[in-house]
Amino acid sequence: MPRRFVSERRRDPYYRAAQREGLRSRAAFKLAYLDERFGLFRPGARVLDLGAAPGGWSLVARDRVGARGAVVAVDLRAIEPIDGVEVVRGRVGDSRLIERLGRRRFDVVLSDMAPRVSGAYATDHARSAALVREALDLARVALAPRGAFVAKVFDGDLVDALETEIAASFDQVRRTKPPASREPSSELYFVARGFRPAPAAGGESRAPDATRPTTAM
Numbered sequence: 001m002p003r004r005f006v007s008e009r010r011r012d013p014y015y016r017a018a019q020r021e022g023l024r025s026r027a028a029f030k031l032a033y034l035d036e037r038f039g040l041f042r043p044g045a046r047v048l049d050l051g052a053a054p055g056g057w058s059l060v061a062r063d064r065v066g067a068r069g070a071v072v073a074v075d076l077r078a079i080e081p082i083d084g085v086e087v088v089r090g091r092v093g094d095s096r097l098i099e100r101l102g103r104r105r106f107d108v109v110l111s112d113m114a115p116r117v118s119g120a121y122a123t124d125h126a127r128s129a130a131l132v133r134e135a136l137d138l139a140r141v142a143l144a145p146r147g148a149f150v151a152k153v154f155d156g157d158l159v160d161a162l163e164t165e166i167a168a169s170f171d172q173v174r175r176t177k178p179p180a181s182r183e184p185s186s187e188l189y190f191v192a193r194g195f196r197p198a199p200a201a202g203g204e205s206r207a208p209d210a211t212r213p214t215t216a217m
């Protein structure tokens with residue numbers, strides 16, 4: 001790890017607070033902010049957390065939905081076990097993941113997924129946007145009616161089109177940048193509420209769009 005990154009991280013108040021509070025990642029503060037601002041979680045809710053490693057968001061979600069709720073954490077990477085959280089190792093965008101999740105319906109689908117950063121901004125933005133589409137496809141299958149969807153994207157010229165795609169399935173979409181997002185960072189979050197499932201037309205009309213290419217990771 002570059003020395004400059006390590007010393008910047010030590011000075012980062014969110015990183016230090018996350019260490020102190022056993023939160024696994026500074027990202028946990030972003031989800032706490034989103035919940036406080038948009039009221040995402042209620043006791044007993046079922047949450048699907050995409051791109052969950054190392055588990056900061058899952059811990060926040062678990063604590064907020066309580067023992068009657070459920071949290072399923074999905075990532076390409078291994079996640080150390082978390083009490084009260086079901087961990088599924090897999091790639092969002094792989095149709096076998098939908099089979100593994102079964103026919104469960106979730107009240108909230110979260111995506112904090114990020115591509116491996118190349119440093120070429122246009123490439124990273126396009127990859128990040130592709131991950132939002134993968135998460136949205138999965139959310140359209142897995143969300144219960146009126147459910148909520150949260151997704152991170154690296155800001156750029158595809159954001160308006162993504163918002164339009166999300167808005168097609170929800171009553172309301174907002175863009176926000178939590179204070180814990182690093183200042184120069186270009187990330188933002190979509191928060192969509194009031195999921196409206198597509199009307200069933202002779203069977204499984206809620207399957208993901210098979211014509212869309214999968215994300216190359």
Ligand SMILES: C[S@@+](CC[C@H](N)C(=O)[O-])C[C@H]1O[C@@H](n2cnc3c(N)ncnc32)[C@H](O)[C@@H]1O
Nearest residue numbers: 025027051054055056057076091092112113114
């Ligand atoms: C910023 S980290 C998530 C941090 C997490 N929210 C937390 O609070 O600990 C982004 C994660 O997205 C995961 N990821 C990226 N693409 C993915 C994909 N297609 N399927 C599953 N996970 C993916 C990465 O492996 C990485 O762990």
